[in-house]
Amino acid sequence: MKEAYFPQEIEKKWQKIWEDKKTFYTPDESDKPKYFALSMFPYPSGKLHMGHVRNYTITDVIARFKKLNGYNVLHPIGWDSFGLPAENAAMKHGADPEKWTVENIAYMTKQLKMLGLSYDWEREVTTCKPDYYKWTQWLFLQLYKKGLAYKKEAAVNWCEDCGTVLANEQVIDGKCWRCDHVVEKKYLSQWFLKITDYAEVLLEDLDKLTGWGDNVKTMQANWIGKSQGAIFRFPVVDAPNGEKMEVPVYTTRPDTVYGITYLVVAPEYSDIEKLTTSENKDAVEAYRANARKMSEIERLSTERVKTGVPLGTHCKNPFNGEIFPLWTADYALAEYGTGAVMAVPTHDTRDFDFAKKYKLPMKVVIQNQENPSNCENEAYTEEGVLVNSGEFNGLKNTEAKKAITQKSVDEGFGEFKTQYRLRDWLISRQRYWGAPIPVVYCDKCGIQPVPEEQLPVLLPKDVDFSVVGKSPITTSKTFKDTICPVCGGHAVREMDTMDTFMCSSWYYLRYADAKNDKECFNREKVNHWLPVDQYVGGIEHAILHLLYSRFITKALRDCELLDFDEPFKNLLTQGMVLKDGSKMSKSKGNTVDPDEIFENYGADTARLFILSDSPPARDFDWSDAGVEGCYKFLNRVWRLISTNADDISLCYTNLAALKKKENDDLLRIVHMSIKGITNDISNDFQFNTVISKYRELVNAIYDWRGKKTSLDDEDKAILSFAIITMIKLMSPVAVHLTEEAWHELGGEGSVHDQKWPEWDENLAKASSITLIVQINGKVKDKIEADEALSQDELKELALSSEKIKELTSGKTIVKTIVVPKKLVNIVVK
């Protein structure tokens, strides 16, 4: 065995052998239990960054650990390869997005292989390839048949910079998630998926996800935004055209209904023109025009002073017969509830601000009996008892909610209503580089889905990427015109492509059956491998990808394509990789190129380091000194093996020799290491402590060896056992070094096909215990003791300590607490 550690040489060699021997390929059939370990697949942006390295290393170690523990592990990888950056690069460099994407995938594949990841490359999926997007289109058609995909004209989020619409989930603080450009509203006819049909079950089933962090679950729950309240319909008393009209409102505060003093409709409210008197028409029109011009950010700012104008008409409150005016104000949102709000200034802070500004009347209807408020300076939004509320006076407001709504139901002008904040998922994109939405528009037959046997609807190649202001796909001369599948007449194709999140919301299913060209996946195979046992990825997908995937899984279950309802059993959201306290980014210039690390230190160092300093869920601060430290440690491990190689034999299973040495400290430390490392991995994948335990073990072997001038056979057995076990324990992390060492020591097959070491509970502890002796809870003495001692004997031992005698002399011992094998606490006065 070479004396020096040359990672670059070893790593290349083994990567090739593993690939040639298909060491990490996964059969579908196996008598072992299955385990599906999955990283969120990458967008092929060009090069791996450290976030990828962290993500894939974590999942890789999990996959390897499970494999060594007897599981048939599925650990695949693929490419989320449709999307705007490819198209932008095409526009900039005149290249084809496909070419750009394929080249990036090739480069990043090389990098992934350099990292030594145990992927089954036979199952690689690439969302931009026709053999994949054919099935994305097919799934869209199934959703369409189920009534879960529909087209409608609506106000949608438009990013001028990206030249496309965005889903609600892709608008962050009024800006585009990808480019940060301010998002505008546009009225367009677009395709939506009915995720709102699943709002309740998406919320409810969060409880089933015991393997997910609360942070992600609450984020999803907030996003779904369930609230319970009532709908009340208020008759209009003076509609200008004499029509009999009513304005429905949604409220979560039916208990305040006697306090209504006006009503607000959103500027986009559908019936607003019919509700405006001729005298007020001009002012209302001007107000609406102004609201249209404002950006979402401006409009939704809570800081902004509220504005509005009266419509001139009035409604009647069926509860008390009061007449109140109608206003329009942009603090009412057209898309939520009914687009109209009943205003109770005394008990809602927004209504209060508005009423103060326009000097609208206020009426207190809820009172805190101990500390009544007249609501002159602020709204009273706490709980209380109803006043000025007719038959409901004296009721607690929590009870009144139900009673008042019930009355509206009985009298026919209201109902109980559950409302969600979640909106349907807009999947149309006015871009080229995506899966074409498989529908055509026939002059006679209207919207027609493309027949399944005609899939895939291929992306045209004859497009001009230099066009501005429209999708490049519209420049194709071959794509647009087609034949109607129903009447055979002329039809035009849908020119929009699908949101890439549609492609990524089912890719994990395809891994179960990646090469199937007859179906999107075989139902049995998908039921066998799914749900994913461990999913690992960034928190930035807490809502977007994870919510969409949950929805698609449930929808496909309802389409009877699979038989489970949650795709990801356990979720680990890994923290960000930081440098100098902030996220690595090109603009900040604080990135570290993985290639350089591979070149200078090797992949094993990179893998070891990225796991070492922080638990996976927390942010990780990159430090060059830390990398250096890990490299030194691997050198130390290598030296330990190479300098002792002659004394190490794989026949360490010479149990007789080991048995004789049961009290050997090293033997015990090895067993403790196996136990500790196994538990740390099993318990939330605490790889940082796993690595400190590697170091402790290595240090202990060095210490033990340093104390021996010569080794007898029993010593050699212990040393062999220690080093071979160390190699196995380190094999999921230092994948190349351990493989090389395994072979140099004469090991058969791959170290990655061995069994994970087991520990002996009796040996996985020190041969004696350190008894802690406390007085009044403070440590005063430590005594080496036999662990077999009884409680009384421990007490005796503690009291016989000279130090303790001295400290307790002249004092009364009130009580003595003995914790077996650990501690004695003497309480004195």
Next chain:
RNA sequence: GCCCUGGUGGCGGAAUCGGUAGACGCGUCGGACUUAAAAUCCGGUUGGAGUUAAAUCCAGUGCCAGUUCAAGUCUGGCCCAGGGCACCA
């Protein structure tokens, strides 16, 4: 405003059950080896008091209370940081 997560040395962090606070590493200081350096090895490193040196003592896990023989860990109240949601009626 509501919700989630976190707060421990100079730094990253450790501490299954309430039972030795600071494992392991980084940094740093001192030493060995060397003509010298690198590499490697050994030792110190929470703060304060104390001593020639030690022994030893005191304080200490964001703050304030509480429960307990014993609290980083449990309970109540607060402060700070990060993240999510938010004119959602």
